Amino acid sequence: MTPFDYDFLRRLLKDRSGLMLSADKEYLVESRLLPIARKNNLGSLSELVQKLKAPGSENLLVAVVEAMTTNETFFLRDKVPFDHFRNSIIPSLLKSRESKRKLRIWCAAASTGQEPYSLAMCLKDMGPRLDGWRIEMVATDLSMEVLDKAKAGVYSQFEVQRGLPIQMLLKYFTQTGETWQISQEIRSMVQYRTLNLLGDFTSLGPFDLVFCRNVLIYFDQPTKVEVLERIRKITEPDGFLVLGAAETVVGLTDAFKPVPDQRGVYAPNVGAAPAKPASTGFAMPATQRLAANFGGNR
Numbered sequence: 001m002t003p004f005d006y007d008f009l010r011r012l013l014k015d016r017s018g019l020m021l022s023a024d025k026e027y028l029v030e031s032r033l034l035p036i037a038r039k040n041n042l043g044s045l046s047e048l049v050q051k052l053k054a055p056g057s058e059n060l061l062v063a064v065v066e067a068m069t070t071n072e073t074f075f076l077r078d079k080v081p082f083d084h085f086r087n088s089i090i091p092s093l094l095k096s097r098e099s100k101r102k103l104r105i106w107c108a109a110a111s112t113g114q115e116p117y118s119l120a121m122c123l124k125d126m127g128p129r130l131d132g133w134r135i136e137m138v139a140t141d142l143s144m145e146v147l148d149k150a151k152a153g154v155y156s157q158f159e160v161q162r163g164l165p166i167q168m169l170l171k172y173f174t175q176t177g178e179t180w181q182i183s184q185e186i187r188s189m190v191q192y193r194t195l196n197l198l199g200d201f202t203s204l205g206p207f208d209l210v211f212c213r214n215v216l217i218y219f220d221q222p223t224k225v226e227v228l229e230r231i232r233k234i235t236e237p238d239g240f241l242v243l244g245a246a247e248t249v250v251g252l253t254d255a256f257k258p259v260p261d262q263r264g265v266y267a268p269n270v271g272a273a274p275a276k277p278a279s280t281g282f283a284m285p286a287t288q289r290l291a292a293n294f295g296g297n298r
Helices: 003-017 026-039 045-053 058-069 080-096 114-125 144-152 157-161 166-172 221-233
Strands: 102-107 134-141 154-156 173-176 179-182 190-194 207-212 235-243 256-258 265-268
Touching (some): 003 026, 026 045, 026 058, 080 114, 080 235, 080 265, 114 166, 114 190, 154 157, 221 235
Parallel strands (some): 102 134, 207 235
Antiparallel strands (some): 173 179, 235 265
C-alpha cells in the first residue's frame, strides 16, 4: 500500500464515519482490510483502493467502513456507568417522570448489543419499581453486520465471560452447545436501527438518557463539538448523557455540564448558547452518506 493509498483511505473513513486515523495506523488498516480485499479477489490494498475509486463501488465502500469501525465491546463494560445508571440516573428519572411514566433511552453506538442488553438486564432487575412504566430503548450503529448479531443476541462463551456476572448469565441466557442466547424478553426491550452520527438523527428524539460511550475519542475536535451539540438538541432538558471514561465535554462545548460525583455523566446545560458552526465535513453528497452509526468501543 502506497502513502497515497493510505491517505485516500484516511480521507474516506473520515468523511464516511468521522474516524480519524493517525499516520502510524497502517498496520491496523492492513489487518482489517486485507480480508476484504481477498474476499473480493483483489491481490493487494492498492488494488482495493483502485476498486473503491471506480464507479459502482458502494457495497465495497460500506464493507470497508464497517470493517474499520467495528470494535470490541463487552457486557457491563467499565462497571461505573452501569452503577450510576442503577443507583442515580434511573431513580432520578423515575421521580421526575412519575406523571407520564415513560422513559426513552438511546445507545448511540450499540455494536454487537452488549451495552443495550446490559442496560435492559439492569432495568429488568429493578422488578416492581418499573411496573406500569413504558421504557423504550433505541440502539444504533453504523455497521449493519454487527446489528444483525445484536438482534440475534447469540454470544460465545468468551463473550459472556467478559464482564457478565454468573447470576445474570444464568438468569437471562440459554446455552446451546458452545453459545449462549439472551432471552427473547430482554431482546424485545431493544429496538435496533442503522444510523450515522455524522448524519441527521433528530427524528430519533427526544430522549431522557443517551449513552454515547467510546465513540467521540475517534473524532476530531470540530466533529466532537458538532455531535455533542446535536445530541443536546434531542436530550430532554432534565435528561442525561453518559460518555466513556476517556471522553468529556469539558473544554469542548457548553451544551452539557458534568453531574457532580458521577464520573462520565452529564446533564444538558439549559442556559448555554449554541456553539458556532464548525467545518467538519458533514456536508458530504447524499449518495455517499451511510444510513448507519459509528460502531464505537463500548
